[in-house]
Amino acid sequence: MKLEPKQIAEFKSERQISAARFSHDGSMLAAVGYEPVVRRWQFDGQALTPLPSIEGFHGYSTALAFHPKQPRLFAADSWGQLRCIEDEKTLWQHEAAHDGWLRQIAASPDGSRIATCGKDGFVRVWDAATGKKLAEHQAGEDVYALTMTDSITFGDMRGRLETWDVDLKKKQRSFDASVLYKLDRLQDLGGLRVLLHIDGSKTLLAAGTTPQNGATPQSIPTILFFDTATGKLTKTVTHGTNKEGYVHDLVQHPSGCLMAVTAGTPGSGQLFLLDPAEKEAFHENKKMANCHALALHPDGKHFVVTSTNRDSNGNGKSLTKDGVYKTNTSPLHLFEV
């Protein structure tokens, strides 16, 4: 089934958003971004109504995941804090779950455990109910992304992907996504942004970009397809031009199609939909600039894309008409499928 999504509404946000997800029942959207709070909205099928934000994070709020069966939110920040929240109450919290930037959180399918990864090179597994640390693995350099099924698959800055058995504390498989890495002058360019299992975990997707240059990166959004049984790369999909940069978020719709958002040079970026059996996208929407997050509602009929306001860049001090130096923001685009 080839979906044709239509935008039905747009909502404002006060700051920039880097990741967003719906709760298990779809009643709430939560987002993290360039501020030390988690923003939340109530969703009634038509509109997003702001709820009180969760404060007490530091630096940037960087990662979030909802429990798959309960109204619990796991959220983290760039100083290493990890917190479990229900309504506005903190159920448990680790101020230094990682040393510094905690990059991603994934919940196990049954919701009993969560996994985290960070700039400190560690992958850690936590009891979702109590916050007790169950296991940790020194995974390599800065671990950019992870996904959790029965096991954990994670990937670092250099595109080294590994599946790790949590119970046996043992490596199961490695995958070579080093095309997502490049050293340019002093800069290590890590292109990995998202890991996702599809086809009942038979296929692992590693999405991001194939870096070409540092400083002001210009590169083409890329998705690598790996056979999880053999570890072999089976397909590479690139979409867009080298202005469009990175696949920043990637989810699978219940129909099977992949939904991705991209951002690169300010003003560029898009939403595109792809049949995993094909190499070309069957739908693309370029009306939104610099899209960083895609939250799919559990009903499969709605999703939200967060973009960045136009004219987000500029050298020197650009002021508003009132003479204020303002931050950029992330409009939230509500789509209906």
Added chain:
Amino acid sequence: MNPLCTPRDHTFSRRAFLGGGLGLLASPLFAEAMKQRDKQVLFVWLDGGMSQLETWDPKPNTEFGGPFRSIPTSVPGIHFGELMPKLAKQMHKLCVVRSMCTKDNAHSSGVDRIQRGDPKNRGVPYPHFGAGVAKLLGPGTSGLPPYVWIKPGSGGFRAEDAGFLGPKYGSLAFGDGKPPDNLLRHPDISAEQDTARNELRQMLDQRFAKQREKRVVEANASVFDMAEKLMARADIFDTSKLPERDRDRYGRHDLGQHMLVARQMLEAGVRFVKVTSYGWDTHGDHFNSQTTMVPKFDQAFSAILEDLEASGLLKTTLVICLSEFGRTPRINGHVGRDHWPEAWSIAMAGHGVKHGMVVGETDERGTEVKSQPFDIGAAFHTWYQALGIDSHKVEFDNAGQPLPIAHDDMLPIKEALA
């Protein structure tokens, strides 16, 4: 000089210093050696614009502060970004000016304006700071080229850096920190043959000089002189014989290895050594870039500060680290910071400047200089005065026209001067 020894044997080397033991520090011999030592400059240029917010002037947990933490330094009350742990331990050697406010937010014009001190327009191109120092302080006793530039990529002689001073004071760039190709005398040519060839060249030069402008002739001759000096000191490019530990300590990346060559050049007595690192113009994926670039800078810059202090050279060497501007507080849609001359930082150490000090202050959001702002002209006055040159009295000579060496209407950053 004994033909069997090299000029290196006559320098006050780090090894000799360490071998001599710390007790030497207190000795009159050491003090005398330091007095006699030529003043030198290490000028570290982070091309493209280093972010002040991730390094020298962190604003953690604020609107534009970014994701990183700040860490305490060796000077109580002063914090750096968490990506510079090694330099944080050396803050007591540094003087950081957090109140730079310059005029140009474009690379194409900004690099030149900053490196030439952005003086009043006199209709002639001003010299880069390195060329100015080369002119005012001369090559020193080492006889080596006075203004060298260690950079990634290609090398060569850059006459344009000298502006109106004339090509003689241009920079000699060593691409990838390597000596020029064919530096050494070809093995088939004997020393006697080489001398004879040079005598012939000098004779032809004299004939050439009669038909040319004096400064062009001087530049031409000085290039040959430089080549001759460098032929005798090819060892200063060779870091392969240094202990592995040293090479690791500076970092195996190009900035680390170039900084190590810079140390050798300073030890050999080069007057002005510029080290350039490219790639700091992070308009996209800024924070991830900082996690890998800033620690490499931290490693290389802190290693050379340690070594210059250990050898005693920090007492006679002015160290400067800067870019053409800082980076915007605002984060663009490509997760980048753009160009920001409005409120940024430079770092200094060594001869003539105070240590363990921060000068100036930006506001809580990092968008304004809260204290007295300083343009690059003030920095030029500061650097010249740190080197003992009265920047208000000493003038350049532009073919008979006296010109100020730094912006006439500006003053040095007094708080920074020792």
